[in-house]
Amino acid sequence: MSRTATENGAALGQVLELTVLLGADMSQALVREGLTESRAHLLWELGQRGPSTQQSLARALGVTPRNVTGLVDGLVQTGFVERRPHPSDRRATLVTFTERGERIAEEFQRGRAQVAELLFGDLPDELFSPFVEALGRVLDRLRTALAEAAEGGR
Amino acid sequence: MSRTATENGAALGQVLELTVLLGADMSQALVREGLTESRAHLLWELGQRGPSTQQSLARALGVTPRNVTGLVDGLVQTGFVERRPHPSDRRATLVTFTERGERIAEEFQRGRAQVAELLFGDLPDELFSPFVEALGRVLDRLRTALAEAAEGGR
DNA sequence: TATTGTTATACTCTATAACTATA
């Protein structure tokens, strides 16, 4: 083996710590804005897609339509989104940003860019390039393994 | 600037995808074992510390003692842990693994090692070394920023 | 007095199943 299992394990430990810290940072910011992770995730998807039916949000988030009802209820109460009638389908509602919601969604994007600069801004290219290359390969391995597990589990 | 914000943003995107996929993989495995993330986290800490009071678990997990009561209730019902009297303090209970719990905790460790091999086993040293170096620096930046944010927020 | 764990209460996220209005 070119490397010990201990070295690979330590690298995974670093990756896991990174996920924990990024999660903590995000969570901090959300609490400040009066949001939960689930609600923020919905706002993020809404920002990516524009006004959306609850069904499409449910599919995007990978949760049940009933769950989306609850999340939208919360976001309506706290003033981030509105329910509007769908122009051509009277069964459906279009979830749309309020001004406040729009502002927050833009802040998300800015915040994400700031985090990217914080993490990588000072990293010299000699490290950044192989980092991205290695990360790409690691992701490929993981995607493949998960897809195979999903195949086998069916 | 040596790199564009777009490149840094893309790198962050990769990192975030990695966190999502690792979370999905872990979650898959936990559901198979009849565990939730919170309960698995408690088992993990218990494995690191050995038999523990609920207070110490609460501190380790960063949740309230009341919350630990619920998690331990669930783990007792599903046969992963037992409550035993504390030998010297009759107020406290010692949460200890059952045989089944012990077995699962060992499987966690093996599973984690397998994931490490899956992710990094095929990565050539020329990529692995700078990857770890870069990751270390990124973690330092993030730890520092979070510590400062915690300072300021007090 | 302080600490350990629990009861009481409440909020959020999540799911399934049944129901209403509309397509």
Place this chain on the structure above:
DNA sequence: TATAGTTATAGAGTATAACAATA
């Protein structure tokens, strides 16, 4: 008959506050 969203019900995780037993 099928789809969009909601009501009903339930379980899990989380929190605060009040309380019992013990230190």
